[in-house]
Amino acid sequence: xxxxxxxxxxxxxxxxxxxxxxxxxxxxxxxxxxxxxxxxxxxxxxxxxxxxxxxxxxxxxxxxxxxxxxxxxxxxxxxxxxxxxxxxxxxxxxxxxxxxxxxxxxxxxxxxxxxxxxxxxxxxxxxxxxxxxxxxxxxxxxxxxxxxxxxxxxxxxxxxxxxxxxxxxxxxxxxxxxxxxxxxxxxxxxxxxxxxxxxxxxxxxxxxxxxx
Amino acid sequence: xxxxxxxxxxxxxxxxxxxxxxxxxxxxxxxxxxxxxxxxxxxxxxxxxxxxxxxxxxxxxxxxxxxxxxxxxxxxxxxxxxxxxxxxxxxxxxxxxxxxxxxxxxxxxxxxxxxxxxxxxxxxxxxxxxxxxxxxxx
Numbered sequence: 001x002x003x004x005x006x007x008x009x010x011x012x013x014x015x016x017x018x019x020x021x022x023x024x025x026x027x028x029x030x031x032x033x034x035x036x037x038x039x040x041x042x043x044x045x046x047x048x049x050x051x052x053x054x055x056x057x058x059x060x061x062x063x064x065x066x067x068x069x070x071x072x073x074x075x076x077x078x079x080x081x082x083x084x085x086x087x088x089x090x091x092x093x094x095x096x097x098x099x100x101x102x103x104x105x106x107x108x109x110x111x112x113x114x115x116x117x118x119x120x121x122x123x124x125x126x127x128x129x130x131x132x133x134x135x136x137x138x139x140x141x142x143x144x145x146x147x148x149x150x151x152x153x154x155x156x157x158x159x160x161x162x163x164x165x166x167x168x169x170x171x172x173x174x175x176x177x178x179x180x181x182x183x184x185x186x187x188x189x190x191x192x193x194x195x196x197x198x199x200x201x202x203x204x205x206x207x208x209x210x211x212x
Numbered sequence: 213x214x215x216x217x218x219x220x221x222x223x224x225x226x227x228x229x230x231x232x233x234x235x236x237x238x239x240x241x242x243x244x245x246x247x248x249x250x251x252x253x254x255x256x257x258x259x260x261x262x263x264x265x266x267x268x269x270x271x272x273x274x275x276x277x278x279x280x281x282x283x284x285x286x287x288x289x290x291x292x293x294x295x296x297x298x299x300x301x302x303x304x305x306x307x308x309x310x311x312x313x314x315x316x317x318x319x320x321x322x323x324x325x326x327x328x329x330x331x332x333x334x335x336x337x338x339x340x341x342x343x344x345x346x347x348x349x350x
Contacts, residue, residue: 054335056258056259056330056331056334056335057258058257058258058330073258074226089338089339089340106257106258106330106334106339108334108335133334133338135330135339135340138339138340139224140222140223140224140342142309173313173314175312175314176314177314177316177320191312193309193312193313195340195342207340208341208342210312210313211312212309212311212312212313
């Protein structure tokens with residue numbers, strides 16, 4: 001596993017096993033997982049309570065430098081600190097250098113304990129967050145194919161249309177686990193869901209497209 | 213009580229977001245969404261929440277889901293593959309879609325039973341995957 005990924009997983013506490021989860025979460029043990037669907041619900045005492053809290057914020061990038069990012073959101077502003085464990089999705093896995101002013105970010109991170117306790121009475125104050133995972137301009141479109149071109153489709157959303165662009169990294173799923181590259185195999189009228197990165201103007205470069 | 217196996221996806225709610233990404237009604241412009249904060253009026257993308265298919269006061273149930281929860285009621289959602297779970301409040305009514313996506317993970321669930329806000333989804337699975345297999349305690 002890449003060192004950056006390993007560090008991030010440890011920081012997030014989601015890939016190191018049930019005992020490394022997060023506050024407010026519980027984890028099923030191996031026997032409980034093996035029970036599968038419709039198993040008897042375990043009682044609270046059989047769960048493993050986890051530690052390591054994370055917070056989630058969103059906002060538009062209004063400034064940035066090598067060490068941090070300033071977001072604007074419904075609570076005012078939010079400072080993010082970048083570090084070696086920060087990982088970034090911006091259409092592909094990339095680095096924080098790819099984040100630009102105007103990007104809309106989802107951020108999973110962590111507040112320092114002291115800052116957290118100071119902030120208990122003022123939840124929306126701009127207490128810096130150490131960014132662990134950032135998603136830039138990520139979103140969904142769900143609609144009906146209205147046109148198919150060589151490298152994109154038009155999607156009718158119920159109140160308008162958007163263009164969904166395909167790239168060599170776009171994984172197209174047509175009812176199974178196996179993905180394929182887009183070669184124009186969609187047809188008008190199909191219902192489609194697309195996950196990807198919004199581009200200015202509201203269109204999208206898709207990373208995953210499902211025919212539903 | 214028991215578990216239901218299925219699949220979780222993520223959705224946005226609230227009035228904030230990148231253009232057209234913030235609304236629960238198939239990504240309509242925010243001012244067209246009714247209501248923008250979901251059926252329960254409490255849904256925010258940056259807070260833990262979920263859309264459940266059978267919410268008290270919001271008939272009909274989607275996808276023949278018989279288990280009903282009320283707005284604000286907590287639902288335990290576990291990642292089928294990692295075993296990690298969180299308890300999220302019901303903040304919206306959905307998802308309307310029942311199938312169509314196969315989760316790219318150990319269980320490959322196909323029936324969509326719950327939508328999570330990005331804040332909740334990200335605790336259990338990376339947003340860039342879009343979906344994952346879950347066990348929901350009912």
